[in-house]
Amino acid sequence: MFDFDLDGKLQELTDHRTIELPVACYETTISKNVNGYIPLHWHEEVQFVLITEGEGVFQVNEEKIEIKEGEGLFINSGRLHMAEEQAPSTCVYICLNVSPHFLAPQELYPAYVYPFVRQANVPYIFIGKGSEWGRDLLKAIRDVHHVIESEAFHYELETSLLINQIWKALIDHALKPDAAEGESVTQRRMKKMLSFIHQHYSEKISLDAIAKAGQLSRSECCRYFKKVLKKTPLTYVTDYRIQQSIHLLQHPDSNVTEVGYQVGFNSSSYFISKFRDRMLKTPLAYKKAVLQEE
Numbered sequence: 001m002f003d004f005d006l007d008g009k010l011q012e013l014t015d016h017r018t019i020e021l022p023v024a025c026y027e028t029t030i031s032k033n034v035n036g037y038i039p040l041h042w043h044e045e046v047q048f049v050l051i052t053e054g055e056g057v058f059q060v061n062e063e064k065i066e067i068k069e070g071e072g073l074f075i076n077s078g079r080l081h082m083a084e085e086q087a088p089s090t091c092v093y094i095c096l097n098v099s100p101h102f103l104a105p106q107e108l109y110p111a112y113v114y115p116f117v118r119q120a121n122v123p124y125i126f127i128g129k130g131s132e133w134g135r136d137l138l139k140a141i142r143d144v145h146h147v148i149e150s151e152a153f154h155y156e157l158e159t160s161l162l163i164n165q166i167w168k169a170l171i172d173h174a175l176k177p178d179a180a181e182g183e184s185v186t187q188r189r190m191k192k193m194l195s196f197i198h199q200h201y202s203e204k205i206s207l208d209a210i211a212k213a214g215q216l217s218r219s220e221c222c223r224y225f226k227k228v229l230k231k232t233p234l235t236y237v238t239d240y241r242i243q244q245s246i247h248l249l250q251h252p253d254s255n256v257t258e259v260g261y262q263v264g265f266n267s268s269s270y271f272i273s274k275f276r277d278r279m280l281k282t283p284l285a286y287k288k289a290v291l292q293e294e
Contacts, residue, residue: 021156022099023163025148030056030083030091034246036279037084040194040229045097046117047075048127048166050141054089058082060124061187062228067093072127072138074170077117079124080190080228094145102160103167113167116175125174133173140166189214190228193221197237201244202264205237241265242278249287256283 024045030038040059049058050072058065058073060081067073075081077100085091104112116122128134144162147155196213197205210233211221225233241263248259260271260283275283 021159022102023144023148023159024095024097025145026095027052027145028093028095030085030093034250035243038082039243040080040082042078042080042191043097044077045099046077046103047073047081048096048098048141049073049075050094050096050138051091052094052142053092055086056091056093057084057086058124061184063123065124065126067126070129070138072134072141074125074127074174076119076123078187080187080194081124094141096141096144098163103163112171116171119175122175125170127174131173133169137166137169140169186224186228189216190224193224193233194236197233197240201237201241202262204266205234205264207233210237237264238274239278242275245271245275245283246279246286249283250290252291254287256287259283 022045028038030036033039049067051067051069053069055066055068058067058075058081060073060075060079065073066086083091100113100117101109103109127137129138140162144159144166147158147162152158193210193214193216196210200209207218207221211218214221214224216224221233225231225236229236231239245259245263248254248262249256256272257268260268263271265271265274272282275286279286281289
């Protein structure tokens with residue numbers, strides 16, 4: 001089981017290898033996340049994905065993209081995204097997160113990076129095997145993973161050259177500069193509402209309070225959640241509380257009743273019922289299974 005750290009605003013706190021190499025590259029099995037899927041998050045780094053086994057469904061903003069083995073995806077800086085397996089396959093993928101400032105030399109950043117990572121109309125780009133540039137780009141992602149894992153002599157330099165190659169291919173064939181800069185209004189408001197939920201999930205949360213955080217009416221708030229997350233705001237609150245309870249239940253000394261109250265449920269029976277609906281087992285059964293696995 002694994003998880004990654006998020007701050008109160010859903011931003012992933014990416015673990016860079018060094019200051020000189022602001023890159024994170026690792027292989028991930030979606031089902032091994034403690035939630036059974038990769039939860040909603042964002043980061044300043046751009047992300048390149050290469051599916052090495054199975055099939056996955058990635059959601060970027062409100063769009064879902066099915067990706068098969070050997071295919072990939074570019075996710076732009078700051079975009080909300082999540083991932084789950086396409087049943088019944090086990091989905092494994094290489095994830096390459098790169099600081100935008102590492103995509104090109106500092107002098108070239110204003111012309112060859114900034115106009116692209118700040119585009120509101122390019123949240124992601126699908127990278128298929130049907131074109132030569134796509135196949136070359138996907139191979140380069142795999143090569144970056146291999147080079148970083150090997151840590152051979154001058155691997156930082158080779159990583160930098162490969163990433164420059166990946167970025168140039170994307171600019172040449174898929175990214176087009178656009179005058180529109182910054183996040184869309186939907187993105188900004190969703191981040192504000194989700195941040196509010198993540199900071200106050202242990203308290204009583206009303207629909208009015210969530211809507212106020214996004215400076216929206218109740219109906220507009222519900223429309224935003226339905227559009228982006230395909231669920232109501234209060235359903236998301238419940239799901240997030242379950243997600244947080246999973247972390248607490250992994251502690252050997254945790255108590256199911258106390259955990260339920262800690263994450264915001266007002267009764268033990270309601271917590272158990274919702275946990276069973278989400279995880280297909282009771283909190284106690286989940287805790288026992290985790291301890292046995294450890």
